[in-house]
Every structure is written in C-alpha cells, then in structure tokens.
Amino acid sequence: MQISGAQMVIEALIAEEVDTIFGYPGGAIMNVYDEIYKQNSFKHILTRHEQAAVHAAEGYSKASGKVGVAMITSGPGFTNAVTGLADAYMDSVPLVVISGQVPMSLIGTDAFQEIDAVGISRSCTKHNYLVTDAADLPRVLKEAFYIARTGRPGPVHVDIPKDVTAQIAKFDYSKEVDIETYKPTTKGNTRQIKKAVDAIKNAKRPLFYLGGGIINSNASEEVRKLVKNTGIPAVETFMARGTLKYDDPLLISMLGMHGSYAANMAMSETDLVIGLGARFDDRVTGKLSEFAKGAKIIHVDIDPASISKLVNADFPIVGDIKHVVKSMLDIAKTTIDKERYTPWLDTIANFNKLHPLSFKEDSEDLKPQWVIKRVGETLGDNANISTDVGQHQMWTAQFYPFSRPRQFISSGGLGTMGFGFPAAVGVKAADPKRISVNFTGDGSILMNIQELMTAVEQKLPVINIILNNNYLGMVRQWQTLFYNKRHSETDLSMQPDFVKLAEAFGGVGYRVSTKEEFDAALKDAIEKNVVAFIDVKVHRLENVMPMVPSGGSLFNMMLEYKEK
Amino acid sequence: MEAAERRVISVIVINEASVLSRITDLFSGRGYNITSLTVAPIPESRYSRLTIVTSGSVRVIEQITKQLHKLIPVLKVIEHADLVEKEMALVKFPITENLADISALCSAYNGNIVNVSEEVIITMVADEPKRVDYFLSAIKRFHPKEIVRSGAVALER
Numbered sequence A: 001m002q003i004s005g006a007q008m009v010i011e012a013l014i015a016e017e018v019d020t021i022f023g024y025p026g027g028a029i030m031n032v033y034d035e036i037y038k039q040n041s042f043k044h045i046l047t048r049h050e051q052a053a054v055h056a057a058e059g060y061s062k063a064s065g066k067v068g069v070a071m072i073t074s075g076p077g078f079t080n081a082v083t084g085l086a087d088a089y090m091d092s093v094p095l096v097v098i099s100g101q102v103p104m105s106l107i108g109t110d111a112f113q114e115i116d117a118v119g120i121s122r123s124c125t126k127h128n129y130l131v132t133d134a135a136d137l138p139r140v141l142k143e144a145f146y147i148a149r150t151g152r153p154g155p156v157h158v159d160i161p162k163d164v165t166a167q168i169a170k171f172d173y174s175k176e177v178d179i180e181t182y183k184p185t186t187k188g189n190t191r192q193i194k195k196a197v198d199a200i201k202n203a204k205r206p207l208f209y210l211g212g213g214i215i216n217s218n219a220s221e222e223v224r225k226l227v228k229n230t231g232i233p234a235v236e237t238f239m240a241r242g243t244l245k246y247d248d249p250l251l252i253s254m255l256g257m258h259g260s261y262a263a264n265m266a267m268s269e270t271d272l273v274i275g276l277g278a279r280f281d282d283r284v285t286g287k288l289s290e291f292a293k294g295a296k297i298i299h300v301d302i303d304p305a306s307i308s309k310l311v312n313a314d315f316p317i318v319g320d321i322k323h324v325v326k327s328m329l330d331i332a333k334t335t336i337d338k339e340r341y342t343p344w345l346d347t348i349a350n351f352n353k354l355h356p357l358s359f360k361e362d363s364e365d366l367k368p369q370w371v372i373k374r375v376g377e378t379l380g381d382n383a384n385i386s387t388d389v390g391q392h393q394m395w396t397a398q399f400y401p402f403s404r405p406r407q408f409i410s411s412g413g414l415g416t417m418g419f420g421f422p423a424a425v426g427v428k429a430a431d432p433k434r435i436s437v438n439f440t441g442d443g444s445i446l447m448n449i450q451e452l453m454t455a456v457e458q459k460l461p462v463i464n465i466i467l468n469n470n471y472l473g474m475v476r477q478w479q480t481l482f483y484n485k486r487h488s489e490t491d492l493s494m495q496p497d498f499v500k501l502a503e504a505f506g507g508v509g510y511r512v513s514t515k516e517e518f519d520a521a522l523k524d525a526i527e528k529n530v531v532a533f534i535d536v537k538v539h540r541l542e543n544v545m546p547m548v549p550s551g552g553s554l555f556n557m558m559l560e561y562k563e564k
Numbered sequence B: 001m002e003a004a005e006r007r008v009i010s011v012i013v014i015n016e017a018s019v020l021s022r023i024t025d026l027f028s029g030r031g032y033n034i035t036s037l038t039v040a041p042i043p044e045s046r047y048s049r050l051t052i053v054t055s056g057s058v059r060v061i062e063q064i065t066k067q068l069h070k071l072i073p074v075l076k077v078i079e080h081a082d083l084v085e086k087e088m089a090l091v092k093f094p095i096t097e098n099l100a101d102i103s104a105l106c107s108a109y110n111g112n113i114v115n116v117s118e119e120v121i122i123t124m125v126a127d128e129p130k131r132v133d134y135f136l137s138a139i140k141r142f143h144p145k146e147i148v149r150s151g152a153v154a155l156e157r
C-alpha cells in the first residue's frame, strides 16, 4: 500500500486500536489533521492548550491502562507540551506524543515555528524519534507504541517534518516488533524469588511497601491475594493508592512525608521491607540513612536502574510485578505461617490507635478533609478521583476511601499544578460511566482553566471541587513551618469569581461554605451531569498533618501544628 | 561520601542519529562525570563503540551502567576490569628545541616525530593514559606549543 506519511499516522493509530486522541493543530501538523478530518475510526478531542492535551492523554492512560495519544504542532505547540511529557516520564505513563516539525529542507535554519523538539524531549521521554523518511514511519510508530507500553512504561515522542507527512511511501505495519537493543526482562529470577520468600518466612516484622509499578503492571489482584495469603501488613505509596481496598484490615495507609504515623512507624520498625514497584522516592523515605534502618530489603522492579539506586537491596528482583508476585504466591502458599506475625500486627494496631489519621472540626469554617471524606461517602467507588498539586492533593490521598487501582489519578513525580482538570477530562473520556471528580486548589485550577471549554464542548462532565483557602496553601504551610510565617507571594486573596467563570464557559458553578450547601451542590452537580465548579470556602490556615519535615526521619513526625 | 574511583566503560550502540547526544545528555542530566569519551564506528557493522572514562563511587558507577543500558539504542555496556587501555597525544614543539632529546623521549613512550615543518615539529605518542601523563610532564622543558590528547580506548583482555 503506497500512502502519504500523514495517512500512515492514521493507519497506525487504527492498527493500535486507539479510540481517542487529544490534540491541537498548527501549520506543521496540518497534513495529519487533514487525514483526521477524513476518518471516523477514532475520536479527536480538541483541548485548548497543548499542555492540557498531554495531561488529558495521561488521565486517559492512567484510568484505562491503555497508551494515551496526543497530537501537536511544531515550535510553541511542542514547547507547551513539554510539561506534560515530563509529568508522564516521572510517573511512567505510557504515551505516544506526535508532533509536527518544519520541512526537512528548513531544519536547522531557525525557520518559523522551528525548535529542536527531539533535543528538548530527550531528557523527558523514554525514547524519541525524528522521522526523516516516510518509509521509516510504520516501523517508528510501531516501535513507539511498543516502547511506551512495555518494560517500565513511559512517554515516547515522534517528531515528523511536514514534508515527510506529505511524502508517499510503502505502508506495511508489522504485527511484531523486534528491537535488537531493547529486550525488557519480565520474568523474575526464580532463585532470587525463592530466596526472597525464604526471607519473608523467617522475618518477624515484615512489611509490604507497595508502589505505583503495581498499578502500571495491573498486578493489584495478585498483590491483594499475596497480602491476604501471607497476612503481612502493607503500606502504600502515593502512587499506589487503591492497590488495596481502603478497608483492607492489613492496609496501614500511605507512608512518607504526609503518610500516617502508623505507616511510617511500621516502616521504621520492620525487619523486612518487601518493596513491590516502588522506587524509594525522597518524599517517601525521608532521611535515607534512617530509613527502615534495621531491615533487610526485597526490591522487585521492572527497571533494573531503580533497584539499589537509593537503598541497597538485599534481594534484588528484576521483573514485571505481575509475574513475580504470581511466583511468590505459589511458593508462599505452602510455607508461610501467619500466626508468627500476630505480635507485629498488635504493635501496628497500637500505632494506629495512638495517632490515627484525623482532623479537628473546631472552627466555623469547613475543613477541607471533611469535604473529601464527604465526597468519599457520597460517591465512593462510583467516582474516579483526580487532583491537582498542593495540600488538597495530600488530603485526598489521606482521606478518600479508594477501592480500586486506577481510581486515583494525580501527578506524583513531577507534582504539576494544572494537571488535575485536563487529566480528569481524559479520565472521563476513558471511563464515561463513572463520575469524574477533580479536587483542586484555588491556585492550581487557574493553571489550565481554559479546559472548561473542552469539557463543555465534548460533554465530558468533570466536577471540579475547589478547596479554596485563598492561599497557595502548601507553600504557605512550608513558609509557616520553616520560614517563620513569612508568607512571601502565597496570598491569593485576589480571585476571580469561579461561579461566573464556570458559567461563562457554559458550565455550572456553586459557591458553598457550609456542609449543607456542599451536600446540595454536589447532589445538584451529579444530577445535572454537567461540567461544574464547586467553589468551597475552607478554613484558610489548615495544615496537612502529620508531616515529616523535608530531610527528617520517618519516625520523627510532626503530629500537629495549630495556627491562628 | 564514598570514594570516587576511575572507571573505563565501553558502550556498543546502534549507529543512528543523535545517539551520541543521548549518551552525553545522560551524563550531564544526572550529574555524572566524563573524563574522556572516544567514539568510532565498529568496522563492518551497524554499531559504534564508545569508550568512556569516568569516575564515581561504586553506587554511581553502577547507576551509570544501568542508566546507559536503559537507553534504547544501546546494545551492550561493558564495565572493564582487566583491560588494555591506550591513549594518543600529539604535541607541537618549536623546531629550535633539542630534537634528539625529544625524539628519544617519544620513543620511550611508544612514539616518534610524525611531522616536520620550517617552524615546528609534531610528535605522537600512544600509551597508557597514566604514561601519557608522565610524558606530558617530562616534555615541559622543551616548551611545547600545543598538546592534544585523544581520550582512551580500551579492550578487555
């Protein structure tokens, strides 16, 4: 089949069974958009900013487990998308981002809307390509999808000059991929797995340390079984929320900077860490030299470079979590005696009793934590929850009752304000049956507020709950605690009217400051099934607690801090 | 801080556009050190071989090799332990210096005079990097005008 480069892009997307893409057109990518116009195999969602297109593709991917696709033009289109690429790279989100480039003859001449896109994306993608001949396009696109979804997943960027999209060549999209230099290991080494299970058998105070890799490899079912069958307690990272059901008796909650006291104490007292798809991020470990000090470490990860990068693993296992956990299950079944962990579970129950995750309702104002719990009680499993970045994000991770993997969609590694709303639009596109809720802050929502138009136009009703504290709350919290209350440039007293803003774009807005008003607004937004902003006036000075101060040890938590 | 060790790493890559910048970006982006880097195509193949001299703690060296291996066009990463290592240096001297002494020194370091013009001579030595260091300090008194080193190449024994 002899077709144009632009047609090849369409054919490849069809062959990869892509049903939705997100994008924004421009000069260099117009040939491809012309082909998008002619087809009706997949849906194109026009976002109102390229950063949002990539975040929406991330939301789509995180909710569905499929590869997300974004399409953008050269120059400013591409540079706008960089934050999205970096975000996806840090959270190992499988994406294929296709950008237009100036024609080959103009590359390197500082042409209109030219930028060295692959030069820029090199450090924030798993791999990238500049396609210089349409004959290479089928192979490149096939490889791009394959690389994005296999091994440790990540974003792949394909940059295509305009004349290459016009060039006619043979299209032969193979079923198989063979990249001589790329062979990710999936099966863990059997001997190592046996040794690890032996270590589990002999440990007195073992602890599962569950990370986002479990969700990426769709291994939650297996992990739930392993936890249940072994009777060993577990802590989740921020990225792993929902791996275990919120009411699982063996789940201690999230660990790390804003983890629970019990989770962090368990990590400090354990004699064997069983790390599954977690990467020992500094927000999790606190002071490294004090992290799980008396423990041996089992570390299972698909990415060999993640193992022993920060903490030395006594039992390193490279492989897909799903495979490895399955093998562990088989061996563990016959050998593990649950009884021996009873004293350890008692200790943990005690930590939980001492300082449970909680908040005080001691003011006139609504507490943001109450709002999140309330949404949890109302919607529970029926909603997918995304967030922006800040205090509201941490409270959501702490207080929302997550029931399943892929229910919680947030920017972990990069911590990108402006992620939540476009991601929630992508989530809704991927999973239309569930309600898409975005918890955001009065700072974050303004970073991609133009997506109101996308959501309204596409009838992708996202309920944005703005936990409005008139502050860049998380930064204010640090200024309070570590900069002697010098609140430099974090006061957001000056605000738009969020209700009118929502209405101006064709959505619905609510302003609430009591529990009753909140319940009524949420109910109405759900019934109306439209794009909504619920602007919730919350207590201005609430802090996210408990907290491990940056660089401190996990067992040394700040439990409370009250501020007037 | 763990002690930094000198290490020689060979990397076999597919010969394709921008593969070299992928490697150097990895070093600069992650704050690894490059002492020298030499690259050339491997004859009659679609690969190139890079020889990278670097230094770092054991943990850093381990990360370097793992991260290198993660790059898609990288076929093989060889961390040398027992190896033959050579480096070349070209040095330009004024013709007025004592050519006999220079020539004798060069041959002690596996080299000779490779070019003579009206004003300068150019010498070449090829030896272990450490010995090239010695050579370069020994020739200081002959007022070298210009020195260029190639960076190391290495093969496992």
Ligand SMILES: Cc1ncc(C[n+]2csc(CCOP(=O)(O)OP(=O)(O)O)c2C)c(N)n1
Pocket (backbone or CB within 6 Å): A388, A389, A390, A391, A392, A393, A415, A416, A417, A418, A440, A441, A442, A443, A444, A445, A467, A469, A471, A472, A473, A474, A475
């Ligand atoms: C793009 C971007 N810029 C800056 C930051 C730094 N930052 C982290 S949290 C935060 C405050 C967020 O404020 P808001 O969205 O109002 O949420 P709150 O903390 O009040 O819940 C800032 C500025 C960031 N994470 N991302």
